[in-house]
Amino acid sequence: MVASLVIGILFLVLGMALRYWINRRKFYRRSPIGAESFSSYEKSVGIKFIERVGKWIAYALIIFGLLSLWVYSREKNDNEKQTKAVESTR
Template sequence: MVSSLVIGIIFLVAGLALRYWINRRKFYRRSPTGAEGFSSYEKSVAIKFIERVGKWIAYALIIFGLLSLWVYSREKKEKTSQNIEVQKPR
């Protein structure tokens, strides 16, 4: 039960951090006129591809983290409802 909470938090934070890092790199690569600066065409294509894949990985991490947190909340509700049923006098 606690493992899904820990995994959910770790994956959620990792996904958000990855998105932040990619967007920050993209922001600082821009010139004052708004154009991105690359030293070559090959680097431009490679970096843009890697960033696109990285964003999809970040989205997957965020979704997996949210699903893990949802599973944790469902397990917690189920456990508390079972405890209430057990404690009722017969």
């Protein structure tokens, strides 16, 4: 039960940190005009592809983290209901 809470928080934080890091790199790569600057075409294509894949991974981590937190809340509610049912039978 606690494992799903820890995993949920960990994956949520990792996903948000990855999105922040990618967006920060993209921000600092821009010129005052607003255009991104790369040293070559190959680096442009490669970096944009890696960032796109990284964002999808970040989205997956965030969704998995939220699902883990949801599972934790469901397990906690079920555990509380079982405890109340046992106490009411006594």
